Amino acid sequence: MSSTPVVVQKDELGRRGAEWISRALLEAVAGGQRASLALSGGSTTGQVYRELAKQDVPWALVDFYFVDERFVPPDSPDSNYLLAKQTLLEPLGIQPHQVFRMQGEREDREQAARDYEKLLPEVLDVVVLGMGEDGHTASLFPGHAALQEKERRVLAVVGPKPPPWRMTLTLPVLQSARKVLGLVSGAGKKDIVQRFRAGEDLPAARVKQTQWMMDEAAAGQTPGPSANTGAKDMSTKTPPLAQFGVVGMGVMGQSLALNVADRGFRVAVWDIEPKRFEDLRHKGAPPSLQGHAALEDFVGALERPRRILMMVTAGAPVDSVMERLAPLLAPGDIVLDGGNSWFQDTRRREAAWKQKGLHFLGVGVSGGEEGARHGPSLMPGGPAEAYALVRPVLEAIAARSEEGVCVTHVGPDGAGHFVKMVHNGIEYADMQLLAETYDLLRRGLGMSADALAGLFEQWNQGIAESFLLETTIRVLRKKDAETGKPLVEQVLDKAGQKGTGKWTVQVALDLGVSVPSIAGALDARNLSSLKDERVAAGRVLAAPQGEALSAEEKANLAAWAHDALYAARVATYAQGLRLIQAASQEYKWNVSLSEMARIWRAGCIIRARLLTPLREAFEKTPDLKNLMVADGLAPVLGKMAPAWRRTVGVATRLGIPVPVLGASLAYFDSYRSPELPQNLTQAQRDAFGAHTYQRRDRPDAGFIHSDWS
Template sequence: MTSAAKFQFGVAGMGVMGASLALNIADRGFKVAAWDRHPEKIDEIHAKHGHPEMKGTGSLEEFVGMLERPRRILLMVTAGAAVDQMMDRLTPLLSPGDVVIDGGNSWFQDTQRREKAYREKGLHFIGMGVSGGEEGARHGPSLMPGGPAEAYALLRPVLEAIAARAESGLCVTHVGPDGAGHFVKMVHNGIEYADMQLLAETYDVLRRGLGLSADALADTFTKWNEGIAESFLLETTLKVLRKKDAETGKPLVDLVLDKAGQKGTGKWTVQVSLDLGIPVPSIASALDARNLSAMKDERVAASAKLPAPPLTLTAEEKANLISWAHDALYAARVVTYAQGMRLIQAASKEYHWNVSLAEMARIWRGGCIIRAKLLTPLREAFTQQPDLPNLIVSEAFAPVLTKMAPAWRQLVGTATRLGIPVPVFSSSLAYFDSYRSAELPQNLTQAQRDAFGAHTYQRRDKPEAGFVHSDWS
């Protein structure tokens, strides 16, 4: 390629995230080539931003030809078939050693397949999770690239330039081979589902239980966000609670219909957890909560036939519900992160990725949606013990959870008595209690399986006997 090919990086797909990332890269001094199948989008970006380091085209051939080699091309297109279609179109235009990055939320096994297919053609493929939304993409996201190490080395200067910066460093690292980056981003999103639901449950208990207004809740969350519960999602929640509707003057959140949507990554997280045999009940309960919210008409009809208990609190509950909710929120969050980290750990072992959980905590500390203060002790826990079996037994968190468990139980008990659903608080507590229990009732389950299906069982008093069957009649 001649010196006329001045563009150092290409971004294909000028939607909100693609345009934001392209502008971010250009801001850092890299000359960016942009492509979109609707060239008018590029014209709109130029009209609005007029960035001198960025040039666009509607021709894929011209786009590829503008790039210096080895080419570095970021795809920001819809996950699924569109990625394969773009790869097929790009393949004949590329040269050995070129790198294509999928920056969408792709299924990690698709990424494994695509990386293998490109590798066989002498090309590099990177699957990269991008977190932080439009604002993060524009000014500093958390980036989770997975793929060949030599390809990451080619991308590293650009990715480090655009990544968020936290006290722990730049929020990007080479996650691991093939699908590791997209797997980690998927679990990140699963944790996000549960964290958002925990905040919704906290809001609901304090709103219905104590009758707190949106402003009063925002005041409470503002105080919480100054302590150990600090997080981007909590900060976002208090901003949402403060917003007033321009037409009515009412809190805008009170006018939002209670039907939550989803894009699939939470569902994928739960599916993979079943495949790997790693329980993630907090994430699964958050997914169920969204699905239940979609049944609005059925819920309204059921509310007329299934009356709720009276919303009356004891003096103790009135005095302590806010502090119970604070401790329960923090404890349930820790348990949620513990489940997500355990799932990443299991997948890393299964697929030989060698993912560093301490590094994941580090790059999540800035830029991303689930950034939170608790990620600092989380990182320390996995730094001290990389093979830690579960975060909740770490020296950093076990004493804290033990101290907060009584308040957590009070919060769940009070909500249950009042008929206020707290599925993620409840399932997180059940996970905590199950994991800390030396004895569980699955001895009965295993006996039942043997009684009706001769599935065998192990005797605790004769472990050397292996699996045995009994006649239970």
């Protein structure tokens, strides 16, 4: 039983149960998706259903299923469907296509059960259960073999009371449900409730995420004054449990907590420094967001299954928080890591927590502080059943584009954090491409920051449109308050990094995938850190002398640079997606690249118009080997290649470094070349190290060694 059962007065049970179900359904339909509600029978549930019919829920989005049913006609007084029809479905005017009843009138009971399995959704959003005097729930009775069922989702069983034959959902279905409400009433249930709360292994105890709600008689308490006399409902002393928790109140943690609260969820937060809760208050945190100084209180304030998002520094701090959380959690609880964790750490953590019966998700979060507050792009990886339980919250807070909500289940274990890592690697390269373009036009054409901002604004109206280009325009227009000059010119040319770019290059080497654009961007940042050495080297190593642009180059360099930027961006994305493909195959993640393009379309740092043809390419050919050869992009690259070459050529002649524009062009030329000079490389390896080689005229004949003397 839930560690905090809700005990209410008898005449309040219907209203309180209906409100609980209503809140759960509103959460499930957030964002406009359909929700599923599974109903049980019994006098207590009938009381709740009558009150539920009064609740303001978008009922057109709700589909109705049944937890169990007796094998009787649908108009029999013993039918659970008839009870639901009279108390809930007819009063609400629910349409027939929304109701999926168990066909208890059928003679072939086994086939009826198998047919109902086909109607069930993968995961039920909200389930209503009861508890019998013997501790059964649904039609799962103590000692029955159905309790051991692991594969079937629906069974035909024999119960101890007439009519004996029943159809019931099995424990795997009930245990995977997102929200479960258990209802108990009457003094006749007092003894079984006591046994249940003492930890006896009864059927109802096995649906561990259930929030139990009971009247005072069932709880063994002396009934208080009736609510109708105006006396205060004693149950209001306990505030409603939070629906989502956030650990870590740094900038990102605060922004995400406020985002979740804004979407109508009750949120509990914890931080090692409670004073940060005041920051939340100053940022307008609603009363539904509550801070807790003690981690134990924070965990206890969450409804089951608990859903906790960690926003702490990657590495050892994540393990430290998990060690503190683990003994406070119960099987079925879910912890999400929203930091930039190393994907192998995420795989390790997910496997370890699986052994404890706990769920762990690694969630890539892109969009910075603004995105976290108002709508990020989210890349969750981990168990599908755990994602199903957090999906309503993640979909509610994520960004939205024309293609839908910017979150999807990326794949198992470390898939989400891997994709986020590569996302950041692409981000490194795209930022460097913009920096190189800025530098070339600034130094090559003498364009001012304002002039560049104006040019880039024109570019941002076309195919080069992107969030990073938009950010670049904003940066170029900002003036320094002290000097009145462009602020960007006062920024020291040393760029930092946090590690994800380095990880991307390291993993690419391990998987044998070429990512020269990302590696070039990483090298550029590393070289930028050598400021003093660069200044000293500039006095010794001469720059090109006497080079000047021709009239044609002056007239066309800006247009060439536009094409070079776009083409190099395509090559960069091609490298990153190729790396995701390789990892997906290696770790059996089954990552959908078209879905990655879709969820990157809004909210994230690398959102760009290019993602639309990118998504279309992988929708058409999911196993496309390289983005550059896609039907919609190969002709574009072919047209832009001459301008790309001229851009790199001008930069090289002027001595202006363009490591990523150049590396991207070399990647393009290497990939499109049927012949590469690695025949010489392999011959050299065989000559000095006997590493063998394959003959061009007999490549399938195996490897041979030659005497090169």
